[in-house]
Amino acid sequence: GGYREKVVCRIDEEVDQKLDALFIIDHVVNGFFAIDIVLTFFVAYIDRRTYLLIDDHKKIAIRYLSTWFIFDVCSTAPLQTLSLLFTDHNGGLGFKALNMLRLWRLRRVSSLFARLEKDIHFNYFWTRCTKLVAVTLFAVHYAGCFYYLIADKYPDPTKTWIGAVNPNFKSQGVWKRYIASLYWSIVTLTTTGYGDLHAENTIEMLFDIFYMLFNLGLTSYIIGNMTNLVVHWTSRTRNFRDTV
Amino acid sequence: GGYREKVVCRIDEEVDQKLDALFIIDHVVNGFFAIDIVLTFFVAYIDRRTYLLIDDHKKIAIRYLSTWFIFDVCSTAPLQTLSLLFTDHNGGLGFKALNMLRLWRLRRVSSLFARLEKDIHFNYFWTRCTKLVAVTLFAVHYAGCFYYLIADKYPDPTKTWIGAVNPNFKSQGVWKRYIASLYWSIVTLTTTGYGDLHAENTIEMLFDIFYMLFNLGLTSYIIGNMTNLVVHWTSRTRNFRDTV
Amino acid sequence: GGYREKVVCRIDEEVDQKLDALFIIDHVVNGFFAIDIVLTFFVAYIDRRTYLLIDDHKKIAIRYLSTWFIFDVCSTAPLQTLSLLFTDHNGGLGFKALNMLRLWRLRRVSSLFARLEKDIHFNYFWTRCTKLVAVTLFAVHYAGCFYYLIADKYPDPTKTWIGAVNPNFKSQGVWKRYIASLYWSIVTLTTTGYGDLHAENTIEMLFDIFYMLFNLGLTSYIIGNMTNLVVHWTSRTRNFRDTV
Amino acid sequence: GGYREKVVCRIDEEVDQKLDALFIIDHVVNGFFAIDIVLTFFVAYIDRRTYLLIDDHKKIAIRYLSTWFIFDVCSTAPLQTLSLLFTDHNGGLGFKALNMLRLWRLRRVSSLFARLEKDIHFNYFWTRCTKLVAVTLFAVHYAGCFYYLIADKYPDPTKTWIGAVNPNFKSQGVWKRYIASLYWSIVTLTTTGYGDLHAENTIEMLFDIFYMLFNLGLTSYIIGNMTNLVVHWTSRTRNFRDTV
Numbered sequence: 001g002g003y004r005e006k007v008v009c010r011i012d013e014e015v016d017q018k019l020d021a022l023f024i025i026d027h028v029v030n031g032f033f034a035i036d037i038v039l040t041f042f043v044a045y046i047d048r049r050t051y052l053l054i055d056d057h058k059k060i061a062i063r064y065l066s067t068w069f070i071f072d073v074c075s076t077a078p079l080q081t082l083s084l085l086f087t088d089h090n091g092g093l094g095f096k097a098l099n100m101l102r103l104w105r106l107r108r109v110s111s112l113f114a115r116l117e118k119d120i121h122f123n124y125f126w127t128r129c130t131k132l133v134a135v136t137l138f139a140v141h142y143a144g145c146f147y148y149l150i151a152d153k154y155p156d157p158t159k160t161w162i163g164a165v166n167p168n169f170k171s172q173g174v175w176k177r178y179i180a181s182l183y184w185s186i187v188t189l190t191t192t193g194y195g196d197l198h199a200e201n202t203i204e205m206l207f208d209i210f211y212m213l214f215n216l217g218l219t220s221y222i223i224g225n226m227t228n229l230v231v232h233w234t235s236r237t238r239n240f241r242d243t244v
Numbered sequence: 245g246g247y248r249e250k251v252v253c254r255i256d257e258e259v260d261q262k263l264d265a266l267f268i269i270d271h272v273v274n275g276f277f278a279i280d281i282v283l284t285f286f287v288a289y290i291d292r293r294t295y296l297l298i299d300d301h302k303k304i305a306i307r308y309l310s311t312w313f314i315f316d317v318c319s320t321a322p323l324q325t326l327s328l329l330f331t332d333h334n335g336g337l338g339f340k341a342l343n344m345l346r347l348w349r350l351r352r353v354s355s356l357f358a359r360l361e362k363d364i365h366f367n368y369f370w371t372r373c374t375k376l377v378a379v380t381l382f383a384v385h386y387a388g389c390f391y392y393l394i395a396d397k398y399p400d401p402t403k404t405w406i407g408a409v410n411p412n413f414k415s416q417g418v419w420k421r422y423i424a425s426l427y428w429s430i431v432t433l434t435t436t437g438y439g440d441l442h443a444e445n446t447i448e449m450l451f452d453i454f455y456m457l458f459n460l461g462l463t464s465y466i467i468g469n470m471t472n473l474v475v476h477w478t479s480r481t482r483n484f485r486d487t488v
Numbered sequence: 489g490g491y492r493e494k495v496v497c498r499i500d501e502e503v504d505q506k507l508d509a510l511f512i513i514d515h516v517v518n519g520f521f522a523i524d525i526v527l528t529f530f531v532a533y534i535d536r537r538t539y540l541l542i543d544d545h546k547k548i549a550i551r552y553l554s555t556w557f558i559f560d561v562c563s564t565a566p567l568q569t570l571s572l573l574f575t576d577h578n579g580g581l582g583f584k585a586l587n588m589l590r591l592w593r594l595r596r597v598s599s600l601f602a603r604l605e606k607d608i609h610f611n612y613f614w615t616r617c618t619k620l621v622a623v624t625l626f627a628v629h630y631a632g633c634f635y636y637l638i639a640d641k642y643p644d645p646t647k648t649w650i651g652a653v654n655p656n657f658k659s660q661g662v663w664k665r666y667i668a669s670l671y672w673s674i675v676t677l678t679t680t681g682y683g684d685l686h687a688e689n690t691i692e693m694l695f696d697i698f699y700m701l702f703n704l705g706l707t708s709y710i711i712g713n714m715t716n717l718v719v720h721w722t723s724r725t726r727n728f729r730d731t732v
Numbered sequence: 733g734g735y736r737e738k739v740v741c742r743i744d745e746e747v748d749q750k751l752d753a754l755f756i757i758d759h760v761v762n763g764f765f766a767i768d769i770v771l772t773f774f775v776a777y778i779d780r781r782t783y784l785l786i787d788d789h790k791k792i793a794i795r796y797l798s799t800w801f802i803f804d805v806c807s808t809a810p811l812q813t814l815s816l817l818f819t820d821h822n823g824g825l826g827f828k829a830l831n832m833l834r835l836w837r838l839r840r841v842s843s844l845f846a847r848l849e850k851d852i853h854f855n856y857f858w859t860r861c862t863k864l865v866a867v868t869l870f871a872v873h874y875a876g877c878f879y880y881l882i883a884d885k886y887p888d889p890t891k892t893w894i895g896a897v898n899p900n901f902k903s904q905g906v907w908k909r910y911i912a913s914l915y916w917s918i919v920t921l922t923t924t925g926y927g928d929l930h931a932e933n934t935i936e937m938l939f940d941i942f943y944m945l946f947n948l949g950l951t952s953y954i955i956g957n958m959t960n961l962v963v964h965w966t967s968r969t970r971n972f973r974d975t976v
């Protein structure tokens with residue numbers, strides 16, 4: 001159905017047996033987000049006015065319930081699966097709104113990393129590296145999937161980035177198409193740009209423009225972080241040399 | 245007429261009804277520049293010799309009127325619109341000189357950012373980010389438009405960057421051509437360089453050479469600023485960890 | 489035989505006379521690693537608990553023999569050459585395991601550089617530069633060789649990155665093919681990406697994806713180190729200016 | 733003759749009238765180098781042992797005459813022009829050795845910048861920027877000319893980077909070919925790599941490999957310097973904000 005299509009980027013409209021695995025992965029991921037909700041009730045916070053660390057469970061619960069709790073539950077709960085039980089229309093507007101809620105998870109992952117970076121039990125630099133790798137892989141996966149979707153929906157398949165090279169791409173296996181999408185996505189992200197797969201129509205150009213502008217920011221951010229790490233490591237080694 | 249052609253990069257010689265919207269946008273932008281002129285009379289300045297903050301309105305007015313006031317008014321006032329009322333020749337030399345005056349606005353935007361960066365009421369880093377994004381988008385837009393103009397004026401359309409791919413590009417819609425120009429511009433700026441659209445004749449190569457050299461400076465500047473931000477943010481987070 | 493094929497990236501299955509030179513180079517390199525093993529018995533170390541410098545030969549020997557000594561010997565000793573004397577099957581599993589042991593040398597080269605960087609007798613920055621150049625050349629050489637191997641083993645030669653441009657590439661000289669592989673490798677590493685040689689099938693795309701992700705990290709690391717050097721040099725020159 | 737061919741990268745074997753202009757430019761450049769030799773007799777230096785500033789003209793002269801003076805004169809004097817008067821063979825070995833001496837000027841320009849950077853009368857950062865721009869333009873010009881020479885000397889013109897696109901390139905004007913060379917050179921330096929002009933044979937690939945490795949270092953160096961500048965400027969602006 002439509003719900004599971006989203007998860008696998010709608011690439012696999014015909015490969016039904018693989019969807020069960022994806023269905024399970026999705027529920028495992030949901031499980032982690034559910035654990036995160038429970039844990040939030042036990043994590044102390046710093047009051048913005050008094051600058052005191054609040055570890056009273058009641059106050060933490062009140063603060064959380066009155067702020068992001070509802071969004072966190074809606075973005076975690078398998079509402080779509082529930083809605084499938086009662087309705088049989090998959091492409092409705094309400095359904096799409098529920099899917100958009102899943103993007104709320106991004107905020108939660110982002111705030112998780114912000115919390116880990118401030119936590120002295122974790123190595124600061126490894127947390128940062130993990131975050132950068134996660135952001136990069138997330139961007140690569142979603143850009144690849146979205147770019148494939150544009151080609152899939154375009155009326156003339158030969159005038160798409162993948163169809164210009166392989167006209168009957170829709171009959172290929174799902175993994176071949178997924179790797180081709182990832183390949184284009186990474187070729188663009190790393191600014192290698194071989195040009196063997198390139199935008200053929202205006203919609204693809206438009207998406208590519210936004211992706212490249214985003215990449216300009218992302219690669220600068222990666223280089224900036226790497227420079228920071230190198231400067232930090234070097235100063236440590238130099239201090240070691242000075243003490244010896 | 246010629247005046248409005250400039251605004252839309254002369255792409256839309258045939259799409260007249262869209263020009264009214266651009267005409268309005270142009271006047272709104274002019275309005276902001278006019279407000280900036282008025283505000284300049286109320287902004288205190290630091291005397292270069294005595295290092296004192298001068299907030300006497302009379303002195304501010306005298307200083308402004310004796311320096312950039314004339315240029316600021318000429319680059320803001322819709323002189324071209326006025327000139328259209330009295331003359332009917334659009335491509336004259338005087339007209340082109342008036343158009344060049346509009347570039348003076350760049351100096352004003354540049355000095356606005358310099359002022360904002362020194363103003364403690366504004367967050368320093370967000371001002372800087374806004375400036376970088378503005379410079380990037382401005383460069384992308386103008387390079388794309390100028391590159392299209394070169395192809396448009398070239399005697400043999402099939403020997404141009406856009407004509408080699410799409411020989412009858414002149415009969416396409418204005419948005420299609422604008423997005424193709426932007427696409428080439430961003431592919432070059434981000435050094436992705438797919439190569440599907442590339443210089444075909446010597447004039448295009450020459451322009452491309454200058455644009456790529458400029459981009460080398462711009463991307464270095466973006467990376468430098470990003471590194472600066474990352475180092476600043478990291479030192480703040482580390483200080484927080486040390487105090488906890 | 490199979491052993492020497494590995495050394496020259498299996499490119500030279502027919503050029504037997506060149507293999508003798510490679511055989512000698514391999515033994516010279518092995519000689520350096522053997523010297524390193526001997527030297528390790530004379531290099532003092534810092535005890536992790538007491539932070540004292542241990543230069544008692546007996547303790548150094550005990551520590552080394554009980555930790556990495558076995559691996560170091562296995563990765564250095566020409567075990568493969570020995571095994572060739574007793575067996576005549578080259579492609580066996582045991583043989584491949586022995587070849588994997590050679591990768592252990594990477595750890596040794598890495599720890600050599602870590603030691604040199606901490607040694608005050610060596611200039612810190614030149615050690616670092618040498619390390620970066622060594623890592624870059626190593627990555628370029630291995631990626632090129634591996635990418636060639638993928639094309640060489642692919643069933644349809646015309647559907648490979650090198651076969652698409654030059655269908656009868658297998659009959660070319662070994663140096664021509666090696667330089668083509670290096671060329672592709674550096675074009676990808678530096679993110680130039682001309683696109684004249686690009687992935688044609690899914691296996692090549694998959695390898696290219698991992699290589700480009702690795703390159704993103706490597707180029708960021710190179711830029712980070714260069715920035716560190718420039719900042720260091722500049723501060724020295726500025727200090728000189730201030731004292732004059 | 734052969735001497736003037738070198739100056740214009742041997743591109744213009746048929747355009748004789750343009751050579752007179754180049755001949756004059758060459759002599760003007762020589763003039764500046766001659767002035768530099770004279771000035772060196774008046775520039776004080778710091779003694780490496782006593783760390784004292786030596787401004788005794790006699791000692792400066794003795795030191796200069798006993799070190800680089802001979803090389804500086806040979807690399808500046810129009811020896812080639814003199815040799816043309818006495819001999820009529822242009823391609824001889826002695827002639828080529830004389831041409832190599834001209835590369836000695838690089839050391840002089842390099843030491844000039846080192847001197848300027850330490851001179852407190854000059855702005856440190858502008859000196860550095862000028863140096864970077866000079867190095868970039870020099871690399872672009874020489875790489876472009878050398879790459880053209882490779883194509884020009886290759887036996888099969890259709891198997892060269894420029895001949896593959898334009899088979900009868902040798903009959904084109906000198907400026908067209910020079911701009912195509914510069915275009916390729918900058919496309920590679922900035923890692924844009926459109927791929928419209930790319931290596932076709934092994935010799936071109938080999939040169940391209942070295943040029944790309946050099947570019948990796950150069951672009952890192954440019955980014956490192958830019959980051960240094962941005963950090964320096966930002967800290968100045970922030971200090972200004974803190975004092976206000």
Ligand SMILES: [K+]
Nearest residue numbers: 192436680924
């Ligand atoms: K590129």
Ligand SMILES: [K+]
Nearest residue numbers: 193437681925
């Ligand atoms: K490219």
